[in-house]
Amino acid sequence: MKLLQIPDGLKTKALEIADELGDVVISYESCYGACDIKEDEAKRLGCDKIIHYGHSKMIDTDIPVEYVEHREKYDPTNALKKLDIKFDKIGLISAVQFLDSLKVAKKVLGERAVIGGQVLGCDVSNAEKIAMNVDCFLFIGSGKFHAIGVALKTGKPVYILNVERDRIEEVDVRLFEKQKIAAQVLARDAKVFGILVSTKPGQMNIKLAKEIKEKLKPKKSYILSMDEIKPEKLLGIKVDAYINTACPRIAIENRTDFKKPILNPDEL
Numbered sequence: 710m711k712l713l714q715i716p717d718g719l720k721t722k723a724l725e726i727a728d729e730l731g732d733v734v735i736s737y738e739s740c741y742g743a744c745d746i747k748e749d750e751a752k753r754l755g756c757d758k759i760i761h762y763g764h765s766k767m768i769d770t771d772i773p774v775e776y777v778e779h780r781e782k783y784d785p786t787n788a789l790k791k792l793d794i795k796f797d798k799i800g801l802i803s804a805v806q807f808l809d810s811l812k813v814a815k816k817v818l819g820e821r822a823v824i825g826g827q828v829l830g831c832d833v834s835n836a837e838k839i840a841m842n843v844d845c846f847l848f849i850g851s852g853k854f855h856a857i858g859v860a861l862k863t864g865k866p867v868y869i870l871n872v873e874r875d876r877i878e879e880v881d882v883r884l885f886e887k888q889k890i891a892a893q894v895l896a897r898d899a900k901v902f903g904i905l906v907s908t909k910p911g912q913m914n915i916k917l918a919k920e921i922k923e924k925l926k927p928k929k930s931y932i933l934s935m936d937e938i939k940p941e942k943l944l945g946i947k948v949d950a951y952i953n954t955a956c957p958r959i960a961i962e963n964r965t966d967f968k969k970p971i972l973n974p975d976e977l
């Protein structure tokens with residue numbers, strides 16, 4: 710028996726996917742990314758393998774994991790014909806589902822476009838690699854999650870080809886930058902820190918947490934572990950600020966949901 714993990718956005722198709730894959734138990738726990746392998750759940754259920762649907766491989770685990778990438782068919786030609794970007798060189802990036810659309814976009818844009826490839830919310834190295842050769846980025850996909858990560862890391866303008874609306878939108882990260890600076894200023898006066906560690910296999914970084922604990926001395930700090938890091942789990946804890954060693958996006962998009970300043974290690 711295998712455990713089938715499906716990202717939340719595809720859960721409505723879970724039964725069809727299960728029919729294709731055969732004898733599986735479908736996990737209805739949240740699944741945020743390839744970092745979120747439910748090893749313990751699989752072991753407790755007596756499953757000898759995990760099928761992780763929708764994401765590309767990120768980590769090795771004790772239990773064998775088969776990553777099944779999910780690709781969407783989207784033709785960006787129409788939207789790109791209306792492209793009105795003032796920049797000359799455009800870096801093309803996408804999430805795994807729309808990687809096939811990058812080649813089509815390159816054909817439409819010709820010499821103006823440079824293909825970067827897949828980006829994750831926590832790993833935009835494919836964008837960083839071509840950042841010196843492009844003036845801006847065009848992300849093909851849905852939602853702003855990946856595009857915000859690229860804009861914050863590269864400092865370049867980022868546009869989204871929103872596949873649901875079939876149109877191009879610009880990403881504005883100024884609010885996130887301001888929130889980061891405010892958190893840094895507030896954390897400067899903190900006397901006691903909570904260092905957050907996630908137990909999700911691809912997010913767990915206890916080594917970094919211990920290093921940060923050393924670095925913060927003589928200030929006092931505690932290492933706090935949990936599977937999913939959520940602001941409500943931290944209510945009432947007597948620390949002045951948090952350092953997040955888990956998914957970096959927790960401290961970026963959800964920063965203002967935490968009642969105390971929260972910083973990623975590179976912001977500390």
Ligand code: SF4
Nearest residue numbers: 741742744830831956
């Ligand atoms: S660590 Fe965060 S951004 Fe990276 S794959 Fe996991 S959920 Fe996505």
